[in-house]
Amino acid sequence: xxxxxxxxxxxxxxxxxxxxxxxxxxxxxxxxxxxxxxxxxxxxxxxxxxxxxxxxxxxxxxxxxxxxxxxxxxxxxxxxxxxxxxxxxxxxxxxxxxxxxxxxxxxxxxxxxxxxxxxxxxxxxxxxxxxxxxxxxxxxxxxxxxxxxxxxxxxxxxxxxxxxxxxxxxxxxxxxxxxxxxxxxxxxxxxxxxxxxxxxxxxxxxxxxxxxxxxxxxxxxxxxxxxxxxxxxxxxxxxxxxxxxxxxxxxxxxxxxxxxxxxxxxxxxxxxxxxxxxxxxxxxxxxxxxxxxxxxxxxxxxxxxxxxxxxxxxxxxxxxxxxxxxxxxxxxxxxxxxxxxxxxxxxxxxxxxxxxxxxxxxxxxxxxxxxxxxxxxxxxxxxxxxx
Numbered sequence: 100x101x102x103x104x105x106x107x108x109x110x111x112x113x114x115x116x117x118x119x120x121x122x123x124x125x126x127x128x129x130x131x132x133x134x135x136x137x138x139x140x141x142x143x144x145x146x147x148x149x150x151x152x153x154x155x156x157x158x159x160x161x162x163x164x165x166x167x168x169x170x171x172x173x174x175x176x177x178x179x180x181x182x183x184x185x186x187x188x189x190x191x192x193x194x195x196x197x198x199x200x201x202x203x204x205x206x207x208x209x210x211x212x213x214x215x216x217x218x219x220x221x222x223x224x225x226x227x228x229x230x231x232x233x234x235x236x237x238x239x240x241x242x243x244x245x246x247x248x249x250x251x252x253x254x255x256x257x258x259x260x261x262x263x264x265x266x267x268x269x270x271x272x273x274x275x276x277x278x279x280x281x282x283x284x285x286x287x288x289x290x291x292x293x294x295x296x297x298x299x300x301x302x303x304x305x306x307x308x309x310x311x312x313x314x315x316x317x318x319x320x321x322x323x324x325x326x327x328x329x330x331x332x333x334x335x336x337x338x339x340x341x342x343x344x345x346x347x348x349x350x351x352x353x354x355x356x357x358x359x360x361x362x363x364x365x366x367x368x369x370x371x372x373x374x375x376x377x378x379x380x381x382x383x384x385x386x387x388x389x390x391x392x393x394x395x396x397x398x399x400x401x402x403x404x405x406x407x408x409x410x411x412x413x414x415x416x417x418x419x420x421x422x423x424x425x426x427x428x429x430x431x432x433x434x435x436x437x438x439x440x441x442x443x444x445x446x447x448x449x450x451x452x453x454x455x456x457x458x459x460x461x462x463x464x465x466x467x468x469x470x471x472x473x474x475x476x477x478x479x480x481x482x483x484x485x486x
Contacts, residue, residue: 104132105372106187106217108208109199111136111143113303114222114248114364118197119146121369124380129372133187135200138162144169151175156183158204181207188212195372197248198223201305202428203470206230210463213237213245220371222248224322225428229421230466231325246371247326251319253367254345254358255327260375262350269329270347271319272339273398274299274362276311279340282402289441291434299342299362308431312444313398317409321420324413331413336406338396343385361385404445408452418458418469425473426451429481438485447480 105122109115115134122129135156136143147155147170154176157166163179170177178186181204188196188211196212197220198205205223210230212219214237221227227234238245247256251271259266277296278286294311295304302310309315320334342362349355360366361383369380400407405427412420430444439447455473458465 102127103129103194103372104192105129105195105197106133106193106212107131107197107199108135108184108188108205109137109197109201109223110134110146111139112199112201113301113306114199114368115197117365118199118368118372119150121365121372121380122150125378128378132193135184135187140165140169147175148173154178154187156187158184158200184208185211188217189215191215193217195220197368197371198226199248201225201303203229203425206234206466209234210237213241213243216241216243218244218246220246220248220368222368224249224318225424227322227325228318228424229470230463231321231420233463233466235325244374245326246374247322248364248367248371249319249322250362250364250367251346252323252326253370255323255348257358257370258346258348258356259327262348262356265351266327266329266333267349267351267353268333268335269323269327270335270337270349271316271323272337272342272344272346273313273316274310274342275338275340275398276313278311279338280399283442286402286441291437294434294441298340300364302364304435305428305431308434309427312405312441313400313403314405314409314427316398317406317413318424320409321413331410334413336398338398339394341390341393343390343393359385405448408445408448412452415457416459418455418461418465419452421461421466421469422455422473423448423452425470426477429474429477433481433485439481440484443484447477447484450480451476 107115107118131150131152133154134152137158140162156178160179167177188208195218198209199222202225206226209226247253255269295307297307316336344357344359347355347357412423426448430447433439
C-alpha cells in the first residue's frame with residue numbers, strides 16, 4: 100500500500116486522538132496532511148508539532164491567533180472557521196478524510212470531501228442522521244467510499260466483506276450504559292458525573308451521555324439505514340453488556356455473522372485507515388477465558404425513551420431525524436452544564452419533535468433551516484426548565 104495522505108477533522112476529540120495514535124504506529128504508511136480542532140488549542144498545537152501536517156485548522160476563529168502564535172516557528176499553514184474546514188477537504192492529493200467532528204457541524208466538510216472525490220472514514224454519526232439521503236447519494240454519484248468507523252457499523256461493514264447481498268436483518272449491540280436495569284425513580288436524580296461513567300468505553304462527553312440515554316443506539320439505527328440501505332424492520336437492538344460482540348448480520352438463509360473483539364475504538368479506526376487491508380498491531384487481544392459468559396437482553400424503551408423517539412424518527416423519516424438530532428445536541432449540552440435533569444432531556448426532545456413542521460423530502464437548505472429552528476425551540480424549552 101502506498102503512503103496514504105490523511106486529513107483528520109476533529110483531531111482533539113476521542114476518535115481523533117486515537118486516529119493519531121494508530122497513525123503513529125505506521126510512520127511509513129500514513130502522512131497527516133491536515134488536523135483540525137475546536138477549543139483545545141494547546142492539544143491541537145501539540146499534535147501539530149508531533150505530526151507536522153501541512154495545515155492546521157481551528158473551527159473557532161477566536162482561537163486563531165493563539166494557535167498561530169503557538170506554531171509560528173513551524174512551516175505549517177494555520178486556518179480558522181467553518182469555511183476553512185471545507186477548504187482543506189477540497190484540495191487534491193488527499194487519500195482519506197477521517198470525519199470525527201461531533202454533531203451537525205460535521206455535515207458540510209463530509210459533503211465537500213465526497214463532492215471532491217475523497218473517500219471518507221465516518222466517525223460522525225450525526226452526518227447521516229441529519230442528511231443521510233443527500234450524503235449517500237453524493238457518495239454514489241461521485242463513486243466514493245464512505246467507510247464506517249463506529250464500532251457497530253464497522254462490525255457490520257466487516258461482516259459484509261465477501262458477501263453478495265442477502266441481508267435479512269442486522270443486530271446492533273448496546274452495552275446499556277451506566278444505568279442498565281435502572282428505572283425512572285432512579286434516573287430522575289442522575290447527575291452529569293454519574294452519566295459520564297461508562298462501564299466499557301472511553302469516549303467523548305456527548306457520545307457518553309447519548310450512550311447513557313440509549314439515544315446513541317437510536318442514532319446508530321438511522322445511520323445504519325443509510326450506510327447499508329436497510330428498512331427499519333431490518334434492524335434490531337440488543338443489550339449486550341460485555342461489549343464484545345460489536346454487531347451481527349443475519350442473512351436470508353438464517354446464518355449469523357458477528358464481529359467480535361475488545362471494546363477498543365483503535366481497531367475500527369485502523370480498519371478504516373487501512374481498508375481493504377489489515378495491518379498487524381500490538382493492541383490487546385480478546386480471550387474467551389476472560390469472558391466466560393456473554394449476555395443478551397431487550398432494551399427497556401419504556402424507561403429509556405430516547406431510543407423509542409429515535410425509532411419513531413427512523414420510521415417517519417424526512418426531516419424528523421434532523422429535528423431530533425438538533426434537539427438532542429442542545430439538551431445534552433445543557434445537561435452537561437447542569438441546566439436540566441437526565442429525564443428532562445427526553446421530555447424536551449419529544450416536545451420539539453412534535454412541534455417542528457415535518458417535511459417528507461427536504462433539500463440541504465431545508466435541513467440547515469430545520470436544524471436552526473429546532474435548536475432555537477430547544478433552547479427556549481431548556482431556559483423554561485432551568486428557571
